[in-house]
Amino acid sequence: MRSENDANDRPTERPNIMERRHFLKTAGVTAGLATFLGPDSFRGVEAAVSEIADLTPHAAARDETLWREVKQAFTVSRSQINLDNGYACPSPRVVTEAFVRYIWDQEQGPYGVYIDEAREQTRTVKKSLARLFGSGADEIAFVRNTTEALKTVLYGIPLNPGDEVLTTTHDYPSLVRVVRNREQKEGIKLVEVPVPFPAGSMDELVKVIENGITSKTRVILVSHITYTTGQVFPIREICELAHRHGIEVIVDGAHAVAHLDFKVSDLDCDYYGTSLHKWLSAPKGTGLLYMKREHVEKIEPLYGPTMSLRFNPLTSMQKYESVGTQPQPPFLAIGEAVAFHNAIGPKRKEERLRYLKNYWAERLREHPRIKLYTSTAPEMSCCIAGVGIEGVDPTGMRDYLWNEHHVRTSRGRYDREDTGRTWVRITPNLYTTLPELDYFCDVMEEVADNGLPEPYSEYAFDPSIMRR
Ligand SMILES: Cc1ncc(COP(=O)(O)O)c(C=O)c1O
The missing domain is CATH 3.40.640.10 (Type I PLP-dependent aspartate aminotransferase-like (Major domain))
Structure with missing residues (x-):
């Protein structure tokens, strides 16, 4: 069964902070159970691919039929939101x-x-x-x-x-x-x-x-x-x-x-x-x-x-x-x-990764104080992108996201041209859910509206904090 807006994947209303904490906890429990039950990742993915085989990769990227199965093939913890797959990616169960x-x-x-x-x-x-x-x-x-x-x-x-x-x-x-x-x-x-x-x-x-x-x-x-x-x-x-x-x-x-x-x-x-x-x-x-x-x-x-x-x-x-x-x-x-990788299909995977990037990037770039450092033109980028908030130190942003929300990102560190433009680097993966991206966007918009709380707001002024 296909659905563009899967009810489990896309909440219609955004949760407040307390609800979000509950969401993270329950998401973790559910994922833990799925891990324990251990779906056969090959068979599940292959069956799901056969259901959407007539779709173009672009359309398949937006159809949750396959991705729901792919998410189950990973054993990642849902008590953290991993948007730092640029470092190294978790292996699916079948590989581990x-x-x-x-x-x-x-x-x-x-x-x-x-x-x-x-x-x-x-x-x-x-x-x-x-x-x-x-x-x-x-x-x-x-x-x-x-x-x-x-x-x-x-x-x-x-x-x-x-x-x-x-x-x-x-x-x-x-x-x-x-x-x-x-x-x-x-x-x-x-x-x-x-x-x-x-x-x-x-x-x-x-x-x-x-x-x-x-x-x-x-x-x-x-x-x-x-x-x-x-x-x-x-x-x-x-x-x-x-x-x-x-x-x-x-x-x-x-x-x-x-x-x-x-x-x-x-x-x-x-x-x-x-x-x-x-x-x-x-x-x-x-x-x-x-x-x-x-x-x-x-x-x-x-x-x-x-x-x-x-x-x-x-x-x-x-x-x-x-x-x-x-x-x-x-x-x-x-x-x-x-x-x-072949079971998913290389082009389908590429399109899904691009879709995940666009999902958060297109929402955040509507905010007047948020700036994207990556073009979203399809040939110019895929899953990786940089985003910054006017007047917000990216190290403070990264640490705030991790320490206070368990959202893992990495700092766009090496502005070797010294333009003063800096960002956090966001890299979701196939197992990333749309509510996880919503959660990330909520936090970014909150900071764009109200700034970072202490001590994260002090980062730009105290270099010793930045070195942590
Ligand atoms: C563009 C680029 N090149 C090279 C490397 C080094 O990769 P590794 O640590 O796997 O050797 C990285 C690591 O993130 C990278 O982003």
């Missing part, structure tokens, strides 16, 4: 259970027997991930996260003194730090171009990158989706531009895989790194490194050269996985995460 099962397998007998078998199974998992990602299985390596994937490339790529690496002020600080490090040690040059936020169009973003290119630019490091405001970058166009100038492109895809529906082969980038514990909801500590085959020989692994009898240590992506003994269960459970 597989992960635990794989640990039991690991502990059964001699490790040498287990690991041979596990390596074989990992190859199958890699094939299913490569199919989703749009690459050959031999073009990807399993690593722990985006940091490991892209530090491998950023430290490994051969550069000469004077060569320039171009990036943006909204790229991830710990990766930009690698370039700074090489700048100090090797005399290469880091060039950071400011990103307009919200940007007006995809073309504007290509222009921003184009304006930073000089005859010395050798590499571009760019986020597929920025961690700051959730801006989606036109990667394909940037790669075309870069390749015309003989420049290689490293894409930070921490937030894009299993969030946007795309194939890496369509982007034509040279390198791509992502964290599978983000939007794919795989176990924590799983990531992917991709590079075009022609680059593998020249990029040394982060931990130096490796010796192997099993693969060619120069030209195989396996050299990036050769880091000594490490656990296989998290990597094996990627298989279940891919299967769960």
